[in-house]
Amino acid sequence: MELYYSFSVLIVLASLFAYVNHRFIKLPSTIGIMLMAIIASIIIRFAGNSIFPETTGRLFMLISELDFTEVLMGAMLNFLLFAGAIHVNFADLREQRLPVLTFSTISVILSTFVIGGMVYFITPFFGVDIPFMYCLLFGALISPTDPIAVLGILKKANVNKSLETKITGESLFNDGVAVVLFAVLLQLTQTPDTQISLGSISWLLAKEALGGLFLGVLLGYTASKAMKGIDDYIVSVLITLSVVMGGYLIAHAMHISGPLTMVAAGLIIGNYGKKVAMSTLTKDYITKFWELLDEVMNAILFLFIGFELLLIPDFETYWLISVVAIAVVLVARFISIWIPSLIVPFNPKLSKGTLTVLVWGGLRGGVSIALVLSVTDPTYKELLLEMTYFVVVFSIVVQGLTVGKLSNKVLA
Numbered sequence: 359m360e361l362y363y364s365f366s367v368l369i370v371l372a373s374l375f376a377y378v379n380h381r382f383i384k385l386p387s388t389i390g391i392m393l394m395a396i397i398a399s400i401i402i403r404f405a406g407n408s409i410f411p412e413t414t415g416r417l418f419m420l421i422s423e424l425d426f427t428e429v430l431m432g433a434m435l436n437f438l439l440f441a442g443a444i445h446v447n448f449a450d451l452r453e454q455r456l457p458v459l460t461f462s463t464i465s466v467i468l469s470t471f472v473i474g475g476m477v478y479f480i481t482p483f484f485g486v487d488i489p490f491m492y493c494l495l496f497g498a499l500i501s502p503t504d505p506i507a508v509l510g511i512l513k514k515a516n517v518n519k520s521l522e523t524k525i526t527g528e529s530l531f532n533d534g535v536a537v538v539l540f541a542v543l544l545q546l547t548q549t550p551d552t553q554i555s556l557g558s559i560s561w562l563l564a565k566e567a568l569g570g571l572f573l574g575v576l577l578g579y580t581a582s583k584a585m586k587g588i589d590d591y592i593v594s595v596l597i598t599l600s601v602v603m604g605g606y607l608i609a610h611a612m613h614i615s616g617p618l619t620m621v622a623a624g625l626i627i628g629n630y631g632k633k634v635a636m637s638t639l640t641k642d643y644i645t646k647f648w649e650l651l652d653e654v655m656n657a658i659l660f661l662f663i664g665f666e667l668l669l670i671p672d673f674e675t676y677w678l679i680s681v682v683a684i685a686v687v688l689v690a691r692f693i694s695i696w697i698p699s700l701i702v703p704f705n706p707k708l709s710k711g712t713l714t715v716l717v718w719g720g721l722r723g724g725v726s727i728a729l730v731l732s733v734t735d736p737t738y739k740e741l742l743l744e745m746t747y748f749v750v751v752f753s754i755v756v757q758g759l760t761v762g763k764l765s766n767k768v769l770a
Contacts, residue, residue: 360423365658367417367420368658368661372391375390387657389758391660395660395661395662399664403668421665422668426727427732430725430728431725434658435617435728436605436617436620437602438506439505439533440602440620441648441651443622443625443628444624445649446523446526446624446628447629451527454524456703456705460698465501465532465698466532469691474496478493484679491543491546492547495543496683496742496746498539501690501694502535502726503525503529503720503722504723504726506659507722507754509529511721511754511758517719517765518765521715521716521719521765525719531621533725534563534615547735565613570609570615570619571618574605574619574624574626577619577623578601578622578625578630578631581631582630585631590640591639598644659724660754663727666747670743671740687749691720712769715761718760719757719765721753721758726750
């Protein structure tokens with residue numbers, strides 16, 4: 359009942375904010391909802407207890423008790439990744455396979471260490487002493503571009519197809535690398551004496567990534583064959599739902615990447631399945647169903663990101679270093695894209711304009727917040743949470759609203 363109550367409140371607020379945004383503000387839906395949630399959070403923090411104390415207390419309790427990490431990483435992310443991948447053209451992705459593979463692996467690792475090193479070097483100037491391992495932990499959780507933020511905003515921006523595929527493909531596949539890196543670093547912060555070798559990390563990464571991709575391909579192919587034998591749009595929708603929900607349970611039990619499982623399954627069903635297994639009517643219903651589910655879940659997610667402001671105890675302590683963290687992440691993003699572009703034989707080579715849009719279009723979102731909330735050490739959690747929140751909000755609002763205009767300007 360508590361879970362039902364929580365989601366009922368979130369749905370009502372998301373629908374109210376979405377209506378106000380669509381009717382009056384007219385920003386992209388996800389950004390508008392998040393901004394209104396942030397404004398509501400600020401009002402609640404400064405005036406809630408004096409104006410409507412009972413409602414304020416209940417909202418604080420709802421946000422603090424809802425396990426955002428579990429809700430996002432264990433449930434919503436699977437639906438959103440599948441919904442995003444099912445609309446991606448495999449031919450476009452295959453054409454951009456080299457940059458997508460490079461940016462979702464090498465760039466994530468490089469960015470993690472660049473951010474970690476810069477944060478470790480800069481923080482003492484602000485009177486903050488944070489161990490290097492926690493700096494790397496921040497680098498790991500903030501380095502991956504967020505598939506939800508990217509897919510939700512890029513489809514509204516005017517970005518050319520090849521560049522959109524690069525950014526979208528990277529965001530879909532980089533979670534596997536980032537989550538493994540984060541898990542290893544988090545374990546090292548909790549048990550510093552743990553012996554973790556390069557070989558063990560490589561094996562864990564290969565198992566998570568390759569295992570997830572293999573399972574996703576298997577599920578997508580099996581589901582496509584099943585849909586081909588019936589051609590019924592209601593049963594076909596149920597089959598895709600079972601792929602997402604049952605597929606996550608299998609991936610979780612096998613300790614392989616659930617996000618990559620969803621991406622692979624979505625790509626197979628969205629390309630092979632739609633081509634050989636679905637009539638025009640079935641294809642239309644499945645497309646509209648997953649588009650609708652994607653929009654609803656995005657609305658709830660970005661609403662919750664806005665209300666996560668309530669979980670930050672005190673802005674005054676770390677606001678300046680959090681602003682600096684925005685610049686650190688952007689510099690690291692540039693380095694992690696630019697260096698591989700000099701070494702890897704991309705064809706064609708990345709132009710200056712393409713590099714600029716890739717850097718600015720690398721949006722961060724709910725995944726980073728979910729990861730930072732899973733940090734248990736209270737000594738550094740507040741600092742990491744505040745830096746992450748500043749970067750995510752800047753990324754979604756400022757970068758998300760301007761990436762289309764920037765693309766038109768630098769690629770014209």
